[in-house]
Amino acid sequence: MNRHARRLALLIAPAAAVFCAFWLLPMVRIAVLGATGPRGLAAYSAIVTDRRYFDALVSTVALSVAVTVATVIVSGIAGLFLARNRFPGRGLLTAMLTLPLAFPGVVIGFMVIMLGGRQGLIGDLSQHLFGLRIVFAYSIGGLFAGYLYFSIPRVILTMIAAMEKLDPALEEAARSLGAGPWRVLRDVVIPALKPAIISSGAICFATSMGAFGTAFTLATRIDVLPLVIYTDFTYSANFAMAAALSIVLGVITWLVLGLARTLAGASAAAAG
């Protein structure tokens, strides 16, 4: 037994050492650093007391919520379509919808420039159709498009998997009992998909909160939290504030993911 336990400890030691030395220790260090700047512990409350940080927090949360809602709706509809219909090219369509999964934020920013930049596709089309060049890549619209771009592929896979588990007979039964399409959606489909919606929505929200590369490439004037942290660190050399804000942001995303896992687990248990 002892020998067995010792062996297990020895086997996990390298991973634990790397994690402690290069993640846990640095995180503890910046957590302390955040409290030892000119503001002291107040650096941690600056996110709500300081106008600039609070505005950034509000716009980041608002953007992330909007993106999450839009993503869940679009991916839900497309996921339902792909799960329920069999047709030639379905595999290809699914593959195309999940293609951007491995794109980093910078590339996604560039994709938005390709769509809505000064030489973008949408500008070309609108010029052609209305004689007016629409350029949205560098505004809040560009950020929204970029975040939607990296969110759809993640959510859609979860949605397809969840819907394939959903028994169409349940919907048939509701329909034969006289329920209209909206009732079926509201009372049968959405409750059955609730765990998938919660967990993929939370991932989408947390990713949007922490997204840096996309906003960095688009170089918008809208201050999202990760850009504020980066600016404080790089240009103002305000290390303590950048550290405190990173910790706050990390705690937010971690809590959202943890909460969603608990909720999704609970409602999955309730549904099953």
Add this chain to the structure above:
Amino acid sequence: MSTLAQRLRFGPRLRFGLQLFVTLAACVFLVAPVLMSILAGVTRNYFIGIRSGLTLQWLAQVWELYRQTIYLSLQVALTCVAVTLVIGVPAAYVLAKSRSRLTRLVEELLVLPIAVPGLATGLALILTYGGLREFRASWLFILVGHVLFTLPFMVRSVLAVMTTIDLNTLEEGAASLGASFRQRLFGVIVPNVRSGILAGALMVVTLSIGEFNITWMLHTPLTQTIPVGLADTYASMRLEIGSAYTIVFFVMIIPLLIAMQMISGRRRPARIVETADAGAARE
């Protein structure tokens, strides 16, 4: 096929049409810019358009200017796979064997680097180890960031397979035949979790090649990976060069993505989705 036909004939056509429209619109939204950037990368002058002629000059220029970033990305990605294999597979084994409260806690902790934004991890690393000049200036600094970020994916991928096979029976069988632990590990356990190791390795390479948020904080002018070079090009070079460089990135990442999808098609898809997406560190 029949479902589609049935729906067209008997089903509520409007609902079907709407679903089809949303699906196709999402697809165009995701794929059109990819195709456009590929086109822009081989067009002589994108402002004038295709009629200015096709060319490989931008790709040649990218190769000239950014060759080093391709080498470094490959070097970091392959080393990262090696490291995550060596430290991740034993960790997964321990997590599969022992379901104590301590190992649950370790499992939770190991996932933290993907639950917090990469920017925070990068900042923490640079504020803690930035003073070590040699380390800071070497590519190993970037490797450390990538290992932290990819390790959870390797561990989970291997652990997922380990929990589906009867590890204890396999091991006991081998032990009763006199196999030492080392023999059991390399002769029994590793071959049985091959699929998890392969899936994990593919994911680690893919994520490492595409990693930007941590790398951007950790890089120096002499240690630039492809995404770092891309950010640089997008900000300061003409659109055609940025596009050509993006083509290079696509050529590296898309085969990996297809391989990953082929593997996940053979295994339980839900699990792959979970491992592929958990976390906020990505964009």
